[in-house]
Amino acid sequence: MLVTETLLDTFLITRKESETICAPLEIEDYVVQPVEDVSPPKWHLGHSTWFFEEFLLKPYLKDYKVYDEDFSFVFNSYYETVGKRVIRADRGNLSRPSVQKVYNYRNYVTNAIKTLLDTEPDEKLLQLLEIGIHHEKQHQELLLTDIKYILGNNPLLPAYTDTINEHREESHQQDWVSIDAGIYEIGHDLDNFCFDNELGRHKVYLHAYEISNKLITNKEYLEFINDGGYNSFELWHAEGWDWVCKNQIISPLYWHNINREWHNYTLEGLRKISPNTPVSHLSYYEAFAFAQWKGYRLPTEFEWEVAQKYFPWGDRWEWTESTYLPYPGYQKEEGALGEYNGKFMVSQKVLRGGSFATPSNHTRPTYRNFFHPHLRWQYTGLRLAK
Known part of the structure; x- marks a missing residue:
């Protein structure tokens, strides 16, 4: 059986980790999309937030008011059931909403989830929350690799940070x-x-x-x-x-x-x-x-x-x-x-x-x-x- 308090802690930590990944970015980095397979960091931040709004808050939180009626169109990825969406290749054209508005959206939805979990949620809702947490973790991996692609295709080849080391040697003997x-x-x-x-x-x-x-x-x-x-x-x-x-x-x-x-x-x-x-x-x-x-x-x-x-x-x-x-x-x-x-x-x-x-x-x-x-x-x- 899932425990509400534990899931809430994991949820909040996960939400913070996404923003920590983006902390070294310049504001200009948030919108770049060099190829269709790579999504702008701003889009990842918005999409992982939309997931909680669409699948938990709208159906389960009484009187919930969506943050922005356009955001489902902007941040839906591939869910045909949910409705129309911006095509994947056009995510880099979204100069609006602003980065700050996306962060405001994240705060709005995170606080609403905290309110929702105060309502004695049932097991099904907690299972959806757990899926949402791991969905955001998937996007954290994509965030980091997409950021690398964005910066790695910048002619200046700028560093993302000097405090990370992706070189991990396997020191054991081959067998x-x-x-x-x-x-x-x-x-x-x-x-x-x-x-x-x-x-x-x-x-x-x-x-x-x-x-x-x-x-x-x-x-x-x-x-x-x-x-x-x-x-x-x-x-x-x-x-x-x-x-x-x-x-x-x-x-x-x-x-x-x-x-x-x-x-x-x-x-x-x-x-x-x-x-x-x-x-x-x-x-x-x-x-x-x-x-x-x-x-x-x-x-x-x-x-x-x-x-x-x-x-x-x-x-x-x-x-x-x-x-x-x-x-x-x-x-x-x-x-x-x-x-x-x-x-x-x-x-x-x-x-x-x-x-x-x-x-x-x-x-x-x-x-x-x-x-x-x-x-x-x-x-x-x-x-x-x-």
Whole structure:
């Protein structure tokens, strides 16, 4: 049973964390949208607020007055059930509402949620609040990676802050974890929070396999580049090779070859490549091609889940060889929240683990992230299997 006081504390902490992420920004940074997949920070702050207003305050708080009638149109993301919205590619055109008005909106909704929780909420309302908290945590991860993309595509390559370090070396020895063939259970089975795409728990048969206990590092990936990995069509899926050729891809996102020495843009600014840091900002295409080059493969999401207790994870979202599909018995929720995960189960690959940008207490061994194969603005990396 969910406890109101605990959830309220978590809610308030989460709301504050979103604003802490934005604290180093200049006011001009809040509206920039370099590409469709990246949303302006101001939009994230407003959307995560709108979620609480739309799904908790409007249906559950008596006499609640929405902050601004236009905000549902401005800050709805993809919920067809809720109504019309600004198309995703136009979020960067929203010079209004102002940043200050969005922060005022956040305060207004946060205070209204506190009032709502004073009304002896039932279990269903508390479950919605918990979903809203984790929804905002998802947007905190997106906030940080979107901010990196915004600043990393600024010609000056400005630093976001000098008090953050995204370079986390894995210091343990590389080894192969052996898993016996057999039937294993997959999916969430605990009492703590999960998203609906982690249900229902089911059995899978796995052939015997081995999986690396370490992520691939920048040094290892540089060997792939130097060996002509981006010029060897036989390593790539046809779709991946088309992507490489069309976009003239020669390295991971944010890598820059300066005077024949590789650097990469980080949240601290431009830095020389850190050899022993796990490589990141790879597409699935690149992860697959690297595995081919090494003579190994990517693990399936089921292999990853069974083996995850034997290696550290959470530093990079890890591409798997699994297509994002529903588990047996999966059922979407009724109404708008049914649009949260299910309608995206097409043409996407599953990532497992978490990343440098993932908020605390958000990920777990059964968490299923998912992206289209060409996307790489998240902290995406890989480990090998055989």
